[in-house]
Amino acid sequence: MSAPGNRQLLELAGVTKTYGTGDTSVAALRDVSFSVDEGEFVAVMGPSGSGKSSLLALAGGLDTATSGEVFIQDTPLGSLGLANLARLRRRAVGYVFQDFNLIPTLTAVENAALPLELDGWKPAKAHRAARNALRQVGIEHLAGRFMDQLSGGQQQRVAIARAIIGERSLILADEPTGALDSVTGNGVLEVLRQRADAGAAVVMVTHEPRHAGWADRVVFLKDGRIVDQTALQNDPASLLVNR
Amino acid sequence: MLEQQQRYGFELREEFERSTGSTWPLNIGQVYTTLDRLERDGLVSDLGTDERGHRYYAITEAGRMEVAAWFSTPVAPSTPPRNELAIKLALALGTPRVDVAAVIQTQRLSTIHAMQGYVRSRREADKANKAEDFSWRLVLESLIYSADAELKWLDHCEEKMLTMAKPSVAGAGIAASVAAPARTRELS
Numbered sequence A: 001m002s003a004p005g006n007r008q009l010l011e012l013a014g015v016t017k018t019y020g021t022g023d024t025s026v027a028a029l030r031d032v033s034f035s036v037d038e039g040e041f042v043a044v045m046g047p048s049g050s051g052k053s054s055l056l057a058l059a060g061g062l063d064t065a066t067s068g069e070v071f072i073q074d075t076p077l078g079s080l081g082l083a084n085l086a087r088l089r090r091r092a093v094g095y096v097f098q099d100f101n102l103i104p105t106l107t108a109v110e111n112a113a114l115p116l117e118l119d120g121w122k123p124a125k126a127h128r129a130a131r132n133a134l135r136q137v138g139i140e141h142l143a144g145r146f147m148d149q150l151s152g153g154q155q156q157r158v159a160i161a162r163a164i165i166g167e168r169s170l171i172l173a174d175e176p177t178g179a180l181d182s183v184t185g186n187g188v189l190e191v192l193r194q195r196a197d198a199g200a201a202v203v204m205v206t207h208e209p210r211h212a213g214w215a216d217r218v219v220f221l222k223d224g225r226i227v228d229q230t231a232l233q234n235d236p237a238s239l240l241v242n243r
Numbered sequence B: 001m002l003e004q005q006q007r008y009g010f011e012l013r014e015e016f017e018r019s020t021g022s023t024w025p026l027n028i029g030q031v032y033t034t035l036d037r038l039e040r041d042g043l044v045s046d047l048g049t050d051e052r053g054h055r056y057y058a059i060t061e062a063g064r065m066e067v068a069a070w071f072s073t074p075v076a077p078s079t080p081p082r083n084e085l086a087i088k089l090a091l092a093l094g095t096p097r098v099d100v101a102a103v104i105q106t107q108r109l110s111t112i113h114a115m116q117g118y119v120r121s122r123r124e125a126d127k128a129n130k131a132e133d134f135s136w137r138l139v140l141e142s143l144i145y146s147a148d149a150e151l152k153w154l155d156h157c158e159e160k161m162l163t164m165a166k167p168s169v170a171g172a173g174i175a176a177s178v179a180a181p182a183r184t185r186e187l188s
Helices: A052-059 A082-092 A108-118 A123-136 A152-167 A182-197 B009-019 B028-040 B061-071 B084-094 B100-128 B131-165 B169-178
Strands: A008-019 A026-037 A041-045 A067-072 A093-096 A170-174 A201-205 A217-222 A225-229 B044-049 B055-059
Touching (some): A008 A052, A026 A225, A052 A201, A093 A152, A108 A123, A108 A152, A152 A170, A152 A182, A182 A201, B009 B028, B009 B055, B028 B044, B028 B055, B055 B061, B084 B100, B084 B131, B100 B131
Parallel strands (some): A041 A201, A170 A201
Antiparallel strands (some): A008 A026, A217 A225, B044 B055
């Protein structure tokens, strides 16, 4: 599914994830193989419990595979120690969680700047980058607010700003428009699309078909397996609707 | 359009196509036939021809009332609904050797592909941000929401089919006790 000439940024090779052992074990992913190139926007769809969120957690190094291997920028995550894995995640991966995972005692700009500060950036420089990311999602004016002073939709946009900050090459988003109205949701999808157009690999889990329409490729999961996917659209112009 | 100002036939056609995002092309003969009929019914009046040969029309009071009535009346759904996809799935369910799940998935992929095109075109129109493209953007939004509804309906059909295909709870219990014990179960 790779577009010729594009570098592969994410690969899952024969990944299986089973939770628990014995009779009570639960198979979340079964022998899943797929890859995403730089500049590619992939939507993952499937019914509840099909393994979408598990796939994203494994792709972001937040969870480990029972068997198989996950590669980010050709680095096998299984070979990394915890410190190196954390460094790779901070530098290369932006993750939008379904429940945001923001720190309530930090302001919006501090939350967005956190990955850069943890990576050794000077606070002033990290905050400038964070304000820029907040501007891209339309909430720069809320930079000084704490999380309990923001609506669910505004918190979601802080989470997206934190994911796109620092030019991360791989952006993983779990239902990133869930708490947003349709106009704001489209604004967020536009930001993700722009990041893909600028060379990032974007993987978005969604249950909204009209959001999947923003992607170059749609992957369908069912019972922990990839059951189908649309062809990669290498020629965006061919998709334009004529009047 | 005649409520806004007096216009001639060609001008009406241009304005109509601009307002509808060029999705409903009209031929000029159709425009003049319609104007003749409206004049016969007293809804527009012929103002005569200018020096360039343009025949101008204006709306009458009866015409204004007709326009007001049209805007205040909802568009009725077609009765009975003739949806080829719904009919195809209904027939597939009763036809031997037809894999209904495959019919659904083929349609799903096709509709997603169309959706990608609509989203891409709307994004292009949004980027261009031309006032005259507003109608075209509305038309694309309508296509996006229709495709979205169709895809959700396909999910619903698939779910329904799975429910129908499952044996009864008692039957499932017997089947499970006869089969070898599963080492893993699936998330649902």
